[in-house]
Amino acid sequence: MQVKKLPILFSIFVIAVVCCFTFRVNAQIPETANLLTTIIDDMKPFxxxxxxxxPxxxxxxxxxxxxxxxxxxGSRAMIAWGQLYEAAEGNPAWNxxxxxxxxxxxxLSKQDGKWHLLQSSKGVEGAAFREDFANNTNQVTDVRYEQDGSISVKAGNGYNFHFWCETGRASIAPDDVDGIFTTAQARLKVDNIQTRDDRAKARYLLSMSGDYWPDLTAKWQERPKIVDIAIGKFKYVTKEWQAFNMTTLSPTEIIENPPPI
Structure with missing residues (x-):
């Protein structure tokens, strides 16, 4: 009986080692690849x-x-935001x-030369705004909360989906800003899995940005003092998770000061 136990014990040992190794490998694989070249390209025209x-x-x-x-x-607060649009050529995908x-x-801090995380949230908040943002006209849109904490939406019929970090604004020291970097991830998702997958026809564009605000409690009515930091490249959303970025740094500065990606 003791002789027969050895193969069993050895098998258990092998399975444990393989599982441990697999966990370590998988833990090192990022959900979505974001590269310095992607960040740089996301600020290049067109x-x-x-x-x-x-318009x-x-x-x-x-x-x-x-x-x-x-x-x-002099602004003492900022917030990361993005915008989702249908493409100008139209979006025939309904599902x-x-x-x-x-x-x-x-x-990026002038004081210590390091990147500091200001905001981070799994999901986002947002609303459907007129595509030209005229009069700040907006309405509630069909937001679906996914199991992993993300959200999914649609855009169209004259409205985009304007979204922002759900944790609210973050404090900044205006004289310490040497660079800003905002990022988010997006992909196409089937609306109703019981019907036809038409993601191949989808034509959605997404871009990342951010705003400076006077402080954490300023109201929207103070609009002249609320200014955008920069607006990144609009890219087509695909079936695979993809990173969308905005940065104020030049390509050389990004290479010399790579953000934590």
Whole structure:
């Protein structure tokens, strides 16, 4: 009987080692790859597609651009945000949603030369705004809360989905801002799994951005003092998780000061 136990014990040992090794390997595989080259490219012209309903006169209609950049002008708060649009050529997919998660904001400090995490939330908050943001007109949209903590939405019929970090604004020291980096992840998701998967036809575009606010309690009515930091490239959302980024740093500065990705 003792001789027969050895193969069994050896098998248990092998299974334990393999499981442990697999866990270690899987733990090192990121959910979504984000690369320095992706961050750099997300601030290069032009957008992959034109967002529907955005007037051509808007300076971000066709390309990413820097707003206030690293110059908060006394602002003591910021918030990461993004926007989801149908593409200008139209979106024939009726059974496709866009899943969004892991919105984050980082600040590069002048004082210590390090990146500091300002905001991070698995899900996002948001609403459907007029595509041209005229009069700040917005309405509640169909938000679905997914099992992993993310949300999924649709956009269209003259409205985008404007979203932001659900943790609210973050404090900053205006004289310590040497760079800002915001990021989020998105992918296409089937709306109703009981019907046809039409994700191959979907034409959704997403971009990341951020705003400087006077402080943590400022009201929207103080709009002249609320300014955008920068607006990143609009990219087509695909079936696979993809990172969408905005940064105020130049390509050289990003390489010299890589953010925590």
């Amino acid at each position: 957008h992959e597609g034109i967002p529907h309903g955005v 051509p006169s808007y300076d971000w209609a066709s390309r990413p651009r820097i707003g206030m950049g690293d110059n908060p002008e 496709t949603r866009v899943e969004i998660k892991n919105i984050k904001a980082y600040m």
